Amino acid sequence: MSFPWAKEYQPSHPTMRWLDEKLPLPRLVYNAIGAGYPVPRNLNYFWNFGVLAGFCLMLQIVTGIILAMHYAPNALVAFDSTEHIMRDVNWGWMMRYAHANGASAFFVVVYIHIFRGLFFSSYKAPREMIWLLGVVIFLLMMATAFMGYVLPWGQMSFWGAKVITGLFSAIPLVGEPLQTWLLGGFAPDNAALNRFFSLHYLLPFVIAGVVILHIWALHIPGSSNPTGVEVKTAADTVPFHPYYTAKDGFGLGVFLILYCAVLFFAPNALGHPDNYIPANPMSTPAHIVPEWYFWPFYAILRAFTQDFLFIPAKLMGVIAMFASILVWFFLPWLDRSPVRSGIYRPLFRKFFWFGLIPAMAVLFYCGGAPAEEPFVMLSQIASLYYFAHFLIILPIVSAIERPDPLPYSITEKVLGEDENSALAPSAVPVEKSDAAPAAS
Amino acid sequence: MAENAVTGTPEEMSGDGVRRRDFINIAAVSAAGVGGVAVLVPLISQMAPSADVLAASSTEVDISSIQPGQAVKAVFRKQPVFIKHLTAKEIAAADAVNVGSLRDPQSLDERVKEGHREWLITMGVCTHLGCVPLGAGEGENKGEYGGYFCPCHGSHYDTAGRIRKGPAPTNLEVPEYEFTSDTIVQIG
Ligand code: HEM
Ligand code: FES
Numbered sequence: 001m002s003f004p005w006a007k008e009y010q011p012s013h014p015t016m017r018w019l020d021e022k023l024p025l026p027r028l029v030y031n032a033i034g035a036g037y038p039v040p041r042n043l044n045y046f047w048n049f050g051v052l053a054g055f056c057l058m059l060q061i062v063t064g065i066i067l068a069m070h071y072a073p074n075a076l077v078a079f080d081s082t083e084h085i086m087r088d089v090n091w092g093w094m095m096r097y098a099h100a101n102g103a104s105a106f107f108v109v110v111y112i113h114i115f116r117g118l119f120f121s122s123y124k125a126p127r128e129m130i131w132l133l134g135v136v137i138f139l140l141m142m143a144t145a146f147m148g149y150v151l152p153w154g155q156m157s158f159w160g161a162k163v164i165t166g167l168f169s170a171i172p173l174v175g176e177p178l179q180t181w182l183l184g185g186f187a188p189d190n191a192a193l194n195r196f197f198s199l200h201y202l203l204p205f206v207i208a209g210v211v212i213l214h215i216w217a218l219h220i221p222g223s224s225n226p227t228g229v230e231v232k233t234a235a236d237t238v239p240f241h242p243y244y245t246a247k248d249g250f251g252l253g254v255f256l257i258l259y260c261a262v263l264f265f266a267p268n269a270l271g272h273p274d275n276y277i278p279a280n281p282m283s284t285p286a287h288i289v290p291e292w293y294f295w296p297f298y299a300i301l302r303a304f305t306q307d308f309l310f311i312p313a314k315l316m317g318v319i320a321m322f323a324s325i326l327v328w329f330f331l332p333w334l335d336r337s338p339v340r341s342g343i344y345r346p347l348f349r350k351f352f353w354f355g356l357i358p359a360m361a362v363l364f365y366c367g368g369a370p371a372e373e374p375f376v377m378l379s380q381i382a383s384l385y386y387f388a389h390f391l392i393i394l395p396i397v398s399a400i401e402r403p404d405p406l407p408y409s410i411t412e413k414v415l416g417e418d419e420n421s422a423l424a425p426s427a428v429p430v431e432k433s434d435a436a437p438a439a440s
Numbered sequence: 441m442a443e444n445a446v447t448g449t450p451e452e453m454s455g456d457g458v459r460r461r462d463f464i465n466i467a468a469v470s471a472a473g474v475g476g477v478a479v480l481v482p483l484i485s486q487m488a489p490s491a492d493v494l495a496a497s498s499t500e501v502d503i504s505s506i507q508p509g510q511a512v513k514a515v516f517r518k519q520p521v522f523i524k525h526l527t528a529k530e531i532a533a534a535d536a537v538n539v540g541s542l543r544d545p546q547s548l549d550e551r552v553k554e555g556h557r558e559w560l561i562t563m564g565v566c567t568h569l570g571c572v573p574l575g576a577g578e579g580e581n582k583g584e585y586g587g588y589f590c591p592c593h594g595s596h597y598d599t600a601g602r603i604r605k606g607p608a609p610t611n612l613e614v615p616e617y618e619f620t621s622d623t624i625v626q627i628g
Contacts, residue, residue, distance in 0.1 A: 159571065163592070166569035181484075185493045186517040187570075195487065282513060282520050284571040286591055302593055305607055312609045314568060371593045 003038050003222065005234040006031070032219060038237035039244055040225035042414050046120070047223065048251035049113040054211065055252060056106035061204050063099040064148075071151065073197035075190040078153035079278045097267040103145050104270045105259050107293035110138065119352060120228060121340040126221040128332040133214040135328045137207055142294070144203040147196040149291060150188070154275035159288050161188040161196070167301075170315040187281055227413050228340025229406055233420060236410040287370055295367025296360055300324050300386070302371050303379040320383065327390045334390055337398035339406065347401040351393050359385040498628035500620070503559065511576040513564055516615060516627045520564030522576045522588070523625065526599065531557060533586060534600035544610045548600045551614050561625065562601040562612035566590040573597060573612070588612065 009030040011017045020027055030036045070089050072081040085092035114134070117123055123131035146164060150157045165182050169175040184191030222231060231237055238244075262269065270292060274285045290298050304317035311319075327334075342349050362382040366375040412418035501514045503523060511524035526534075534548040552560060564572050568590065574580040575588035575597075583589030584605060585598035595606030602611040617627040 163569040163571070169570075181488050184487055185489050187519045187565075189493070189518055191490065191493065281518055282515070282572065284592060288571070288592055302607075313607050314609050317607070 003231065003234070003237065005237075006038050007036050007239060009034075009036055032215065033245070034241045035239040037219070037222075037240040038231075038234070039223055039240050040231055040236060040410050041238045041243075042225050042227065042410050043223065043244070043247075044226050045251060046112070046116040047225075048248055049109050049116060051248040052109045052251060052255050053106065053113055055255075056102060056109055057204065057207060057211065059102045060099065060106060061208070063095050063102060064201070064204065066095045067099055068201060071197075073151065073194050075153060075193050075279075078151065078193060082152040082154075094263075097263055099148075100271060101259065101263050101267060103148065104291075104293065105255075105262075106141070107145070109255070110141065111293075114138070118356075119342045120224060120226060121335060121337075121342070122224050123332045124335065124340050125332065127218070127224060129217040130214060131332060132329060133210055133217060135325070137210050137214060139325065140203055140207045140210065144200060144207065145291065145293065147200040147203070150193065150196045151200060152275060153193060153279045155277045155279060155285050156272045156275040156288065158188055158279035158281065159284055160290060161192060163288065164290075165192075167318045167321075170312070170318040172315070188279075189281075224340060225410060226341060226343065227407055227410060228344065229408075229410060229413070232409045233411070235418070235420075289368055292368065295365075296363040297321050297324060297367070299363040299367035299375075299379040300383045302367075303376065303383045305376060320387075324383075324386060327387070331390065331394075335394045335398050337401060337403070339403040344404045344406055345397075345401060346404060347397050348394075351389065351397060355385060355393065356389050358382075359389065498626065500624060500626050502623055503625055504623035508558070510578075513576055514627065516563075520572050520576075521615060521627055522560075522562050522564045522601075522612070524560040524562075524576065526558045526560055530586065530599040534598060534602075537598065537600075537602075543603050546600075546602060546611055551600055551602075551611070553617075553619060556619060559625075560599075560601055561617055561627070562614055565613065566592065566595055566608055567603065567610045567612065568593055568595050568606070568608035 009020070009024075009027040011020050011026065016026060019025070027036075067085065070081065070085050070092060072078060082096070085096050087093075089095075117131060117134070146160070150161045161183075165179050165188070168182060169179045171178060180186060182192075183189070184195065225231075272289070272291075274288075277285075289295070298321075301317040301321040304313050304320060307313050308316050337345060337348065339345055342352055359382040362378050363386065366379040366382070369375040407413040408421040409418045412421055499514055499516045499521070501512070501523060503512075503525070506512055506523065506525045508525045508527045509530075511522050514521045514523055531548065539545045539547050548557070548560075551562075552558075564576060566573050569592065571590050571592035573583075573588035573590040573595070575582040581589045581591070583596035585596050587599045587601055588597040589595070590597075590606065590608065593607050595608035596604050597608075597612055598604050600611075601614075603609070615627055617625055620626050
C-alpha cells in the first residue's frame with residue numbers, strides 16, 4: 001500500500017473486474033491484508049497480537065449478540081435470565097462461558113499487544129496516531145467490560161457498579177449528582193441496568209469503528225519491526241498474504257487451543273463465585289474485587305490512603321487511577337530517544353525489565369488482594385515507580401543513553417548482509433533520525 | 441467568495457456594513473445552535489432519576505422493639521438505613537471525643553434529634569465508595585471505634601457514625617427524618 005513496490009490488485013475474473021470498477025472493496029481488502037500490503041520480513045510472534053485482538057472483538061460481538069437474544073435487561077429477571085441461559089437455552093452455557101472468558105482472553109491479548117508497543121516503542125513517530133487510537137480502544141474496552149459484568153446482576157455485578165460509579169462521587173461539588181445521574185437513581189437499580197445493557201451493546205461497535213481508524217493509520221507508515229529500523233527496499237518486506245496470513249493463522253490456532261482449554265475445562269476459574277448470588281443492595285460481599293484485568297488500576301486507586309494538602313485521599317486515588325492510563329497518551333513525547341527497539345537500548349531495557357515490569361506485577365497482585373498491609377504499602381511503592389518511570393525515568397534515559405549500533409537494514413539483520421549497504425555513505429549507517437546516536 | 445462578488449451589490453449593504461447574506465447566515469446558524477443546545481436538555485435529563493424512583497423515597501419504621509445496643513436496617517431509596525438504639529456507654533464514648541480533632545467535625549448532638557439522643561439514624565452507605573458497613577447486625581465487626589466497620593477498604597466509624605480511620609472522607613450521612621410519634625420514625 002504505502003511502498004512503491006506493493007503489488008497492484010489485478011482481478012482476472014470478469015465479475016471481479018466489474019465489481020472493482022463499481023465498488024473497489026476487494027481491492028481494499030487486497031491492499032490491507034492481502035498480497036498488496038508489503039510487511040517487514042522479520043516480524044516476531046509479538047506482531048500476531050493485533051490480529052488476535054481483532055479476532056477477540058469478533059468473538060465477543062458474535063457471542064454477545066447471541067446472549068442478547070436470551071437475556072432480559074430488567075433488575076427483576078436479569079439474574080434468572082442468565083441462569084436460564086446457563087440451564088435451559090440450547091448451548092447457552094457455552095455461549096455465556098465463551099463470552100465471559102472471551103473478555104478475559106481479549107484483555108490478555110491486548111495487554112501483550114500493549115507490552116509489544118512499550119518494548120519496541122511502536123508509539124514513536126511516525127506511528128503516534130496508531131498508539132493514541134490504541135489507548136482510546138483500551139479505554140472503551142474497559143468501559144464495555146465493566147458494563148458487561150453488571151448485566152448478570154449478581155452480587156459482584158451490583159457492588160462493582162456501586163463502587164465504580166462511586167468513583168465519580170469523589171469529584172468535588174458535582175460528584176454526588178453526577179453519580180445519581182449516571183445510575184438514574186440513588187443506588188444501582190433497574191434504570192442503571194437498562195442503560196448499561198444499551199451501552200454494552202453499543203460500545204463494541206464503536207470499538208470496531210476505532211479499530212478501523214487504527215488500521216488505517218497503521219497502513220500509512222506500515223508495521224514497525226523488532227529492529228525498529230524502517231523499511232528501505234523491497235528486499236526488507238514480504239507480502240502480507242501468504243506470509244503473514246499463514247503466521248497469523250498458526251498463532252490463532254495456538255490461541256484457540258489455550259482459550260478452549262479454559263473455556264471447557266475451567267470456565268469459572270477467572271470469575272468470582274459471589275456473582276452466582278443474586279444482587280442484594282442490603283449486604284456487601286466481604287471481599288469485593290473487580291475482574292482480574294482491572295487489578296493493576298484498582299491497586300493504584302487504593303494506594304492513596306492519606307489526604308494530600310487540600311485534596312482528599314478518595315479524590316487522589318481516583319485521579320491517580322485515571323492518570324495511570326492517560327499518561328500513555330503522552331508517551332510518544334516523553335520518550336525522546338530516536339531509537340525504537342528496546343533491543344538496542346541497554347539502559348532503557350534495564351528500567352523496563354527491572355522497573356516497569358516488576359512494578360506492574362506488584363500492582364496486579366495487590367489489586368486482587370484485600371486492602372490490608374503489606375499490600376497497601378507495596379501498591380504505594382509500585383504506583384510511585386509506575387509514574388516515575390513514565391514521567392521522570394523515560395525522559396532522562398532517552399537523553400543520556402548511548403544506544404547499541406543498529407543494523408543498516410532489516411535485510412542486513414536477517415541475512416547478515418545487505419548489498420545496498422555498500423552504497424550507503426558509511427558515516428551515516430542508518431536512516432537520518434537514527435544516525436546520530438548510532439554513529440557517535 | 442465568487443458568489444458574493446455577484447450578489448454582494450452595494451444596495452444590499454446596510455449602513456454599518458453588515459451585508460444581508462451575512463446577517464441571514466449568522467441568524468440561521470445561531471437559531472440552529474440554540475435549538476441544538478435545547479435538544480440536549482431532554483437528552484441529558486432523561487438519565488436522571490425518574491418520577492417513580494423519586495416517589496419511592498419515603499419510609500416509616502416502628503422502632504418500639506429495638507433494645508439499647510441493638511440496630512436494625514431499614515430501606516430508604518433502595519439503600520440501607522441504620523437505626524441504632526445507643527447505650528449510655530456508647531453515648532458517653534461519642535461525647536468524650538474532642539470534636540475539633542475529627543476529619544469531619546460534628547458532635548453527637550448535631551447528628552441526632554433533640555430529645556431523642558439515644559437514636560442514631562444514618563445511611564448504611566460507606567461514604568468512601570458506597571459499600572454497606574458492618575456493625576448493625578448481631579455479632580458483626582464494629583471496628584476499632586465501636587461503631588461501624590466497612591470491610592471494602594477498611595473505614596472505621598465511631599459510636600456516632602463518624603469517620604475515624606480509613607479512606608472514607610465524611611461521616612455516615614444522616615438522612616432527613618422525623619419522629620411522627622415516640623415509636624414511629626418517618627425517613628425521607
Ligand atoms: C468489546 C467487546 C465485549 C466485551 C469486552 C464484553 C464483556 C462482557 C462481560 C465481562 C460480561 C459479563 C459476563 C459474565 O460474567 O457472565 C458480558 C456480558 C454480556 N454481554 Fe458482553 N462484551 C463485549 C461485547 C458484547 C456485545 C457486542 C454484545 C451484544 C451485542 C454483548 C452482550 C452481552 C450480554 C447480553 C451479556 C449478559 C449475559 C452474561 O452475563 O453472560 N457483549 N460482556
Ligand atoms: S467503600 Fe467503605 S471503605 Fe471503601
